Amino acid sequence: MIVAENLVKEFKVLERRPGLLGSLGTLFSREYRVVRAVAGVSFELPAGVKAAYIGANGAGKSTTIKMLTGIMRPTSGRCLVNGLEPYRERRRTAAGIGVVFGQRSQLWWDLPVPDSFRILRRIHEIPDPVYRRNMARYRQLLDLDALGSTPVRQLSLGQRMRAEVAASLLHDPAVVFLDEPTVGLDLVLKEAVRELVNQVNAELGTTVLLTSHDIGDITAICDQVLVVNHGEVVHQGTMHELLRTADTRAVVFEYRDGPTPEQAVALVEDRLDGASAGRIDGGRIKVEYPARRWSVRQVMGFLLEHFDLTDCVAPEPDLETVLRRIYARRAGTREVPV
Template structure:
């Protein structure tokens, strides 16, 4: 049966593993072969049209998972289906149904103008010209690429190239879009534009999106569901608010006052640092900053403020430690994905 019709499993992974054999020299003539388990028994399902965050620290197994989903790598064990297709066995067929943006590795042609890269994409995927033009015009307008079309890719900034790569990944109308750090190198305005573009693509075309990022704001604004991978294992699968509760994570409000003052005391936050007129206050990551800002502005001579999001690695480390403690600890404690109900609220 074609899994593409199964709304509960448009993307399916069952007990997927990926083991690499690494050779290491241990003497002048000796070499040792050891196994590195990059992905260790991951299982999850993503319904058609969902937008899901897939996050974790560097080396956790995110990129390895994405490469198996695209057919670049073959699993060492387990089963993968994307739209009813086995990626490793039907890679060419699947390629016409997916779009990929791999972080800082561009899919564009380095020495060609952006426009020429898009022409080659059309020929590569055999996209009818009318559909290609309509898709290109929409991407150029929403991502503001008009002034960049005749610029060689090598002359683009990282942020400009990322926007160019996102457009290239959508010109053939993929059903699935894999994004690795899509807002890296972008300024605040460009990040907002890219996020809005991705929301539109997901809502209007029903494109299924799997997003990896180190920017929690990307997840907050785009995804209702987040999966966390660490040491090759899925350690959390649920909502972002639940992730913050499980990890006990905090956001930091950086406040600049007109002059030095005693540590700010407001309900819902705690002072963590004071340097002259600048102060740092921590508050729960799942809470809104708006009430805090209103209280501080009403009671203190405020000049400026900003909010710093919790670091993903820190959130995962806290979650991993607390999850192990709640389940009795042990090396294998986080081997299953936890949800917000597994760990009490801090």
């Protein structure tokens, strides 16, 4: 279980002035600028959920995870992970969490992966049966044997990331934080990581908080999404609820006889105010319409009335489009969760 209450993190950064005189000036004037990386983030995640923490670059995701894992102390506000305040009780918190930062390693750089695992086993005092069960799982899903006796520093990024994810889960943590865990991985390796996370969640009820730029990761793993923008949570709910906030919906249909495709497109655009239509592959027509103006029922009614439909699908709104619209909003304009 993860709770964040009005979490704020500010960084003081030295203001640099351009040019030589400017940099000399800072020696004396010491002007600081405050960067508000996390601006009052609140959310609650029950145990066992797999949540995506989504936001544009610089939205404050990594900083939030650093506070939740005890690496950083919040400027104000508070958080609880497994009932503990991470930055006050770092050691006890560490026993119950796993962390992967895609940009940074937790493995021993000069040692082969199996040695790192043996050290982690000691640190966490992992019982034999748990260690054996987990090693068997990783061997199968992540092909750890192939890593052999190569020191971590010589591994490819893909090999290292697989080992990182495995290492974070080795002690059966109740919560795992994955910050860009598939960065640099090819599709096959991404899928192996996704499967591992899903398997561990299904078997052990591990809570997952994931950030990723890969929409595929998010849809393959997560059942909840938190969207942060300008350091604030602007949406929390299921993926389906997030997608439902899309202001444009689409429907793709196929028909027989009747109007030519050009006539069909013209008819749709003429009658459905605000809609745009176009031919896509195989003579099908794709209609995009404003969700506020037309209901699904009205659009379907229109199509049934004017076309002898042979097929009709309504693709889910595109996550990237939905996110782009959210990011484009000004700071402080909150979305009411649906």
